[in-house]
Amino acid sequence: MKVTLTNSAKYGGEFYIKGQEIEVDPKHVLGLIADRVISSDTEVPEVPGETDINKMNMAQLKDYAEQNSIDLGEAAKKDEILEKIKAAGE
Structure with missing residues (x-):
């Protein structure tokens, strides 16, 4: 692309x-x-074959982060969690 x-x-x-x-x-x-x-x-x-994290809800995002050993730190809002996951290269 x-x-x-x-x-x-x-x-x-x-x-x-x-x-x-x-x-x-x-x-x-x-x-x-x-x-x-x-x-x-x-x-x-x-x-x-890859997961679209942009379509996940909060619970799914938190599970995804946990399964992929991504530290969410103080992230509490969906946008913050998405940013942490994206920053981890996932």
Whole structure:
């Protein structure tokens, strides 16, 4: 999928500059958002066989974090929990 970089970054062994549009593997989108390489409002594609955390409720998110050893810290709101999970690269 094509994305526009919000910061310069290295991806796939190549260095790209801010504002450049590049092709990325859909399964890397969450990690790129967490690393602030692409915009947080980028649509996260569904990858077959992977869980869409954006559609989970609070209980499911907390279970997911626990199962994946993700420390939620003081996160109490859904958006905060989602941000912690995304930051963990999940």
